[in-house]
Amino acid sequence: MTQLLDQLLNGLQLGFVYALIALGYTMVYGIVRLINFAHGDVFMVGAFLGYFGFGVWGLPWPVAILISMVGCALLGVTIERLAYRPLRDKGAPRIAALITAIGVSLFLEYFASLKFVFGPNFRVVTRPFADKQWMLGGVAISNVQVLIIGVVAVILAVLLFIVYRTKMGKAMRAVSYDQDAARLMGINVNQVITFTFAIGSALAAVAGVLFAIAYPQIFPFMGIMPGLKAFTAAVLGGIGNIPGAVLGALIMGQAEVLTAGYLTTNYRDAIAFSILILVLLVKPAGLLGKAGPEKV
Amino acid sequence: MKDWKKLLPGIILVVVFALLMVLRSVGLIGLYWAKVLDLSLVITISATGLSLIYGFTGQFSLGHAAFYGIGAYTAGFVTKTLGSDPWWFAIALLAGAATAGLIGLLIGMPILRLRSDYLGIATLGFGIIVKVLLDNTDKLAPALGGSRGMLGIPQVSTFTWIFWLAVGTVLLARNLILSSHGRALTSVREDEIASDLMGIDTTRFKTLAFVMGCSFAGLAGGLYAHLYPFLHPTSFDFLKSLDVLLVVVLGGLGSLTGTVVTAIGWVFLLEWLRAVLPGDFLEFRGVIYALVLVIVMIVRPQGLLGGKEFSLNRFFGGKGGSGSTRGGNQRASA
Amino acid sequence: MPLLECKEVCRYFGGLKAVNNFNLTLDHGELVGLIGPNGAGKTTCFNVITGIFPPTMGKVIFDGKDMAGIPPYKVTQTGIARTFQNIRLFKEMTALDNVRVTMHPRAGYGLLDSLLRLPNFGKGEATMTKRAEALLERMGLLSRRDAKAGSLPYGEQRRLEIARALAASPKLLLLDEPAAGMNPSEVGSLVAMIKGIKQDFNLTVLLIEHQMGLVNNVCERLVVLDFGETIAAGTPSEIQTNPRVLEAYLGKAVAG
Numbered sequence: 001m002t003q004l005l006d007q008l009l010n011g012l013q014l015g016f017v018y019a020l021i022a023l024g025y026t027m028v029y030g031i032v033r034l035i036n037f038a039h040g041d042v043f044m045v046g047a048f049l050g051y052f053g054f055g056v057w058g059l060p061w062p063v064a065i066l067i068s069m070v071g072c073a074l075l076g077v078t079i080e081r082l083a084y085r086p087l088r089d090k091g092a093p094r095i096a097a098l099i100t101a102i103g104v105s106l107f108l109e110y111f112a113s114l115k116f117v118f119g120p121n122f123r124v125v126t127r128p129f130a131d132k133q134w135m136l137g138g139v140a141i142s143n144v145q146v147l148i149i150g151v152v153a154v155i156l157a158v159l160l161f162i163v164y165r166t167k168m169g170k171a172m173r174a175v176s177y178d179q180d181a182a183r184l185m186g187i188n189v190n191q192v193i194t195f196t197f198a199i200g201s202a203l204a205a206v207a208g209v210l211f212a213i214a215y216p217q218i219f220p221f222m223g224i225m226p227g228l229k230a231f232t233a234a235v236l237g238g239i240g241n242i243p244g245a246v247l248g249a250l251i252m253g254q255a256e257v258l259t260a261g262y263l264t265t266n267y268r269d270a271i272a273f274s275i276l277i278l279v280l281l282v283k284p285a286g287l288l289g290k291a292g293p294e295k296v
Numbered sequence: 297m298k299d300w301k302k303l304l305p306g307i308i309l310v311v312v313f314a315l316l317m318v319l320r321s322v323g324l325i326g327l328y329w330a331k332v333l334d335l336s337l338v339i340t341i342s343a344t345g346l347s348l349i350y351g352f353t354g355q356f357s358l359g360h361a362a363f364y365g366i367g368a369y370t371a372g373f374v375t376k377t378l379g380s381d382p383w384w385f386a387i388a389l390l391a392g393a394a395t396a397g398l399i400g401l402l403i404g405m406p407i408l409r410l411r412s413d414y415l416g417i418a419t420l421g422f423g424i425i426v427k428v429l430l431d432n433t434d435k436l437a438p439a440l441g442g443s444r445g446m447l448g449i450p451q452v453s454t455f456t457w458i459f460w461l462a463v464g465t466v467l468l469a470r471n472l473i474l475s476s477h478g479r480a481l482t483s484v485r486e487d488e489i490a491s492d493l494m495g496i497d498t499t500r501f502k503t504l505a506f507v508m509g510c511s512f513a514g515l516a517g518g519l520y521a522h523l524y525p526f527l528h529p530t531s532f533d534f535l536k537s538l539d540v541l542l543v544v545v546l547g548g549l550g551s552l553t554g555t556v557v558t559a560i561g562w563v564f565l566l567e568w569l570r571a572v573l574p575g576d577f578l579e580f581r582g583v584i585y586a587l588v589l590v591i592v593m594i595v596r597p598q599g600l601l602g603g604k605e606f607s608l609n610r611f612f613g614g615k616g617g618s619g620s621t622r623g624g625n626q627r628a629s630a
Numbered sequence: 631m632p633l634l635e636c637k638e639v640c641r642y643f644g645g646l647k648a649v650n651n652f653n654l655t656l657d658h659g660e661l662v663g664l665i666g667p668n669g670a671g672k673t674t675c676f677n678v679i680t681g682i683f684p685p686t687m688g689k690v691i692f693d694g695k696d697m698a699g700i701p702p703y704k705v706t707q708t709g710i711a712r713t714f715q716n717i718r719l720f721k722e723m724t725a726l727d728n729v730r731v732t733m734h735p736r737a738g739y740g741l742l743d744s745l746l747r748l749p750n751f752g753k754g755e756a757t758m759t760k761r762a763e764a765l766l767e768r769m770g771l772l773s774r775r776d777a778k779a780g781s782l783p784y785g786e787q788r789r790l791e792i793a794r795a796l797a798a799s800p801k802l803l804l805l806d807e808p809a810a811g812m813n814p815s816e817v818g819s820l821v822a823m824i825k826g827i828k829q830d831f832n833l834t835v836l837l838i839e840h841q842m843g844l845v846n847n848v849c850e851r852l853v854v855l856d857f858g859e860t861i862a863a864g865t866p867s868e869i870q871t872n873p874r875v876l877e878a879y880l881g882k883a884v885a886g
Contacts, residue, residue, distance in 0.1 A: 035413065086594050095356075096597035099545050102538055103589035110582030120579070228420070228534070235417055270428035273421030280418050281406050468745055475744035475751065476730065476737040476758065479723070483731045486720035493680060494732040495706035495798055504741070550722065 005139040007261045008254070013145045013214060015253025016152040020207035021230035022237070022245040023159065024200030030176040030240035031196045033094060037101040038079055040227015041108035042201045046072045046208025047218045048118055053209075054128040061128040061213070065151075068205040076201025077194055079104055085190070105227075112220035125216035148210050155206060156246065159199070163242065172196055176240060225269070229256070232276040238289020247287060251275070313459055320455060329567075331523070334455060336563035337462040338519045343543045343559040344469050344552070345512025350541070351549040352473060353505035354485030355408065356416040359423030360513055360540050365430055365532030366399055367392035367514025369440060372449040372521035376439060380450035385457075389518040396514025397507050404506040409499065423537050430529040445528035446521075453522035461519065465512050470552055472508070481505050482550065546592060548599030558600060631694055633658050633834050634679070634802055639688035641671075641678050648674040650858040652688070654836075656802070661828055661835045663849035665869075667878055670855040672838045673715055676804050679836075680712055681705035693801065707735050711800035713791040715807050715838070721780030725771055725790050728779050729762040732797035762797065768827070769793040785816055789823075796831060803828075805837040809844045821847045846870070854878070 021043050028036045046068045053064025083104050087097045113120040132143040163169035171192045174182040183189050211226070212218050233252040237244025252272055259271040279287065316333070319325045325333070346360045371392035378384050407418045434442025441447060472478050483491040484498050492498050521527050543562050547554030565588075569581050592599075634656040641649040649671040656662060664672045678685050679692075681702040690697045697705060711732070720728050738754035766772045769789045774782060779790060788808060795803060808824070809817050821844055828835050839845050845852065846866045854862040854869060856878040862869055869875055 035416075083590055083594065087597060090597065092593075092597035095545060095549075096593050099542065100590050100593040102542075103586050103593060105586075107583060107586035107590065110579075110586055114579055114583065224534070228424070232417060232421065235414065239413075266432055267428060270425045273424045276421045277407070277418050280410055280414050284410055284414050471745050471747055476734045476739070476754070477741055477744050479727050479731050480734050482723055482727075483720050486722055487718050489682075490714065490718035490720070491731070492702045493682075493706055493712060494794065495703050495735050496731065497703050 002138055003261075007257055009139065009141060009145055010261070011254035011257035012250070013148050013253070014257055015250035016148050017207050017211050017214070018226065018230045018233050018253050019246045019249035020152060020155065020203045020210075021226060022234040022249040023242065024204045025231050026234040026237070026240055026242060026245040027172070027196050027200050029234070031172065031193055032084070032088070032097075034084065034097050034101060035231065036200075037098070037227070038104040038108060039200065039204055040223035040230070041105050041112075042072050042076055042079075042223075043204040043208045043211070043226060044112065044218070044220060044223035045075055045108065046201075046205030047212040047222065048112070048208075049205065050209030050212050051123065051125050051218055055125060061209075064128075065206055065209050068209050069202040072201040072205035072208075073198040076197040076204075080194060080197040085193075105223075109220050109223070118220055120220060122217050122219040125212045125218060127213055127216065144214050148214060151206065151210060155203065159203070160242070162199070168192070168195060229269075229272055232273065235286055236276055236279050238286030241286065241288050244286055244288035309463055316459070317455065330455070332563060332567045334453065334458050334523055335520075336560040337458045338453075338516050338523065339540065339543070339563055340462050340556055340559040341465045341519070342513045342516035343540050343547075343555050344465050345509035345516070346540050346544045347509075347547075347552060347555040348469055348472070348481075348505050348512070349509035351544050351547075351551070351555060352478070352485060353481045353502060354412070354488075355502055355506060356412045357419040357506070357509075358416045358534070358537050358541065359419035359421075359426070360509075361532045361534070361536035362419075362423040362426035363396040363400060363510040363513035364517040364520070364536065364540075365426060365529070367396040367517030368521040368527055368532070369430065369433065369446065369517075370395045370514070371518030372446055372527055373437070373440060375452070375522065376446075376449050380452055382452075385450075385452050385522070388522075389461075389515060392518030392521075393511045393515040396517065397511035400507045400510030401503065404503050404510075408502045408506060420534065420537075423534055427529055427533050430532060441527070443529060445526050447526045449521050449525075449527060451522055451525065453519045458519055461515065465515065466552065466556060469508075469512075473552060477501075477504075485550075542589060546589075546599050548602035548604065551599070551601040551604055553605045554599060554601030632656055633660075633693060634836070635689075635691040636675070636679065637689045637691065639675070639678055639685045639690060641674050641683055642686040647858045649678065649855075652855075652858075652860060654853060656834055656836060658801075658834055659828075659832075661824075661837075661848060661850050663845045663852045663866075664836060664838045664855065665840070665845060665852055666855035666861075669857075670878075671858040672855055673806055674858075675855075676712060676806055676838065679705075679804065680710055706732075706798055706800075709799075709801040710804065711795035711798040711802075712804035713788075713795050713806055713808060715810070717787050717791055719779040719787055719791060719794070721778065723779055724776050725766060725779055725782065725793075726759070726762055726775040728790060728794050729765055729797045730758050732794050733758045733761065736799070765793045765796055768796075768830075769823075784811055788812075792823075792827070796827065800833065802834045802836065805835065805839075807838055807840065809839055809841045812841070814843060817841055817843050820844060824848055 021039065024039050024042075025036060028034060028039070049068035049071045050064045053059045053067050054061045059067070083100050084097055087100060112118045127144070129143070133140045163172060171182070171187045172195070174185065174187055175189055175192045179189055229252050230249060233248035234245045235248070236251060237246070237248030252275070255275055256268045256272050259268040263271070316325070320330050342360065342364055346357065349355050349357050349360075371388040374388035374391050375384055403422055407415060410418055431443040433440035434444070439446070473481070480491070480496045480501050481504075483494065483496060484501050488498055543559045544555055546562070547558030566581070566585065569584060573580060632655045634654065636652050636654040639649060639652040640647070652675055654662075664675060666672055674683070677683050679690055681697060681700050681704070684698065692708060692710060695708070700708070720731065723731070737758060739748070739750035742748065743751040743754070763772060763775065766775055769792060771786060771790055771793060774786060779787065782790065792805070792808065805824070809820055812820065824835065824837075825848065827833065837849070849866060851865050852863065852869045853860060854872075854875050861874045861878060862872045864872070
């Protein structure tokens with residue numbers, strides 16, 4: 001029984017990290033209908049920035065997180081400006097933006113692999129604090145888990161506040177419903193898009209740093225799998241839907257950990273994506289999504 | 297007079313083939329580049345399949361490499377266990393293509409009704425599942441090798457096999473596209489609802505394109521398996537699916553010519569980069585690959601030949617025309 | 631036997647009654663107009679008749695056959711063809727190809743013939759192409775046969791949609807706002823054209839339209855919808871003076 005609870009906690013931990021990444025995917029998709037493939041690599045950059053922050057430069061880890069957030073927000077905004085906006089302005093087909101996103105993703109991975117950047121090898125991350133465990137009703141909960149759950153909960157609250165209680169948040173929601181109408185209402189759509197990318201990237205950065213702390217191995221291609229899984233989590237929950245992204249991520253994280261723990265680590269990726277396919281077949285709009293009927 | 301024109305493409309192909317064979321046997325095309333040529337034609341077969349699925353029918357598939365892998369492993373298993381003479385090789389290739397096509401049918405039936413983005417993710421997920429299964433094939437049969445890779449496949453993919461199979465698949469694809477069935481496929485891509493309402497059984501056509509495309513991938517995989525000394529699951533991961541998707545998009549959707557040219561060109565470009573970059577800078581290959589991709593997409597989003605085909609008719613100064621009502625639409629041939 | 635019968639057809643979307651208790655009988659050769667303010671449910675009626683949505687209640691009977699559960703592509707093959715309110719041409723395909731798509735069910739050759747270029751292919755293609763060219767010519771579009779549908783001017787696109795629908799050899803033609811965006815002189819040509827094709831192709835026509843210039847000159851009788859309900863039916867002159875219709879279009883104060 002305690003083993004199950006342990007695994008559940010592990011699943012929660014992984015799920016929350018995925019949630020941060022999934023939020024970025026879902027918000028960007030909601031606003032510009034783009035699957036930002038490069039998002040997983042922003043996560044990777046975030047992890048490295050965090051590692052440099054507390055590992056190499058010896059800064060306290062909250063500061064490292066902040067630096068990572070700022071750095072990744074800048075990165076995300078730059079990508080949007082240089083790679084995606086020109087296509088949007090041209091009215092290019094969506095697939096062009098998608099392929100460009102893939103290109104940016106590959107670029108970040110290969111560039112980071114260059115020797116004078118991060119280099120292709122795995123790096124081991126030493127945790128910036130000592131491991132501690134507490135017993136909670138017979139279950140061991142580690143300080144890393146508390147950290148992750150705590151940080152994500154706080155961030156989620158802040159994000160919901162921004163999206164539902166601020167003017168910018170309202171603008172974001174307006175643009176996601178109808179970009180043209182929003183523009184006609186005087187909303188600076190480009191600004192909203194930039195802001196969304198900035199926030200999404202900052203969230204990915206936090207996810208990266210937390211991931212580095214929790215699973216202490218980082219390397220330039222580390223963003224691919226978590227990125228894909230977080231993306232499928234966003235779809236699982238209903239793409240464009242913020243609570244959905246969190247729900248989907250928790251499910252994905254839990255499924256992955258339980259498979260690895262009780263079945264075999266070999267099939268964990270397969271199980272995660274099998275769930276996705278099942279959901280898509282049964283409820284394609286996702287668990288919390290609403291299917292919009294196409295007007296004929 | 298007209299018969300001469302009809303035979304021309306065939307004659308050109310035979311001449312090209314003979315020329316390449318001579319160059320290869322004489323050594324003017326070295327062993328290394330000969331292998332690159334082989335690979336480029338194999339990729340062409342796979343890309344043609346994806347072109348049917350996505351370029352012409354608009355079904356966004358991100359798991360094409362899975363079918364490539366299924367074909368490779370099936371075909372490799374046949375020759376490895378049953379024999380390597382040309383008859384067994386032919387059977388192996390057929391088995392690879394058929395298995396890929398059958399699995400394409402099984403997976404396609406439920407997922408092809410998904411909308412574009414979602415179909416992409418579903419096929420992506422399927423691709424990953426297949427890769428995981430390939431990593432664990434040794435549990436099914438030790439000969440398959442599992443994550444260590446499959447060894448001992450006879451290297452019987454000769455240039456002759458590859459060349460003529462490539463020609464055959466492109467020809468089949470072209471025949472399909474330039475027909476009423478091809479028009480039906482394209483109409484599905486353009487507007488699925490309107491297509492439905494114009495009397496087209498869109499589900500049947502999406503499935504047709506998907507199964508054919510996956511079979512082509514399976515055939516390509518079978519040829520690939522017999523090209524190198526061993527087969528490894530990492531050759532069939534998501535990045536490989538991306539690779540072939542890139543080829544189809546860069547070549548231009550709805551252009552078979554674009555797909556063929558880009559498939560061959562892309563493989564050569566990558567190898568040329570490897571040859572041309574001095575040792576230290578080899579690692580820049582990936583960066584350049586990615587940059588080329590991004591720049592081409594930004595500068596020319598419709599791809600090299602979006603929607604346009606090469607036509608021998610036009611090449612020889614005839615009207616790019618469909619003036620003739622006999623023998624089908626001559627707007628795009630060869 | 632009437633060609634089309636809609637018996638108490640209802641189409642609800644959750645709580646929204648897009649179409650409620652819609653009754654219509656079309657005899658062979660009639661030309662009937664379905665009119666009403668925007669959002670009245672006219673296109674939804676078309677969508678139910680063509681099989682896109684099943685009726686929530688009621689029946690659609692075409693040529694004596696209950697159309698329940700028949701998918702749209704089969705409905706078309708049975709003899710109902712339509713155009714769309716927002717043009718839905720196959721933009722990247724040529725005008726000729728757009729028309730030839732609809733002919734596919736009667737292509738006269740199968741998949742194997744296509745793949746292997748067997749003799750049936752050549753014969754089938756020749757026949758289809760000839761028919762398609764004839765249709766294009768009838769609609770004044772033959773010179774555009776090789777132009778991409780998306781590149782055609784608006785009026786030609788509308789005519790192409792009609793040519794494409796005619797290629798299905800339908801018995802019943804549904805036209806959804808064929809005159810949308812046209813100026814009065816264009817509408818005049820459209821009136822003549824609709825009358826012409828109805829006669830030449832032996833059609834029954836049901837059309838949705840706002841432009842009274844077209845409706846009054848072409849329709850033998852009208853059915854008026856408002857908020858999904860049928861509020862009036864009759865000849866154009868009867869409808870023009872019907873107070874309920876005036877109220878629906880113009881508002882209570884004006885009618886009263």
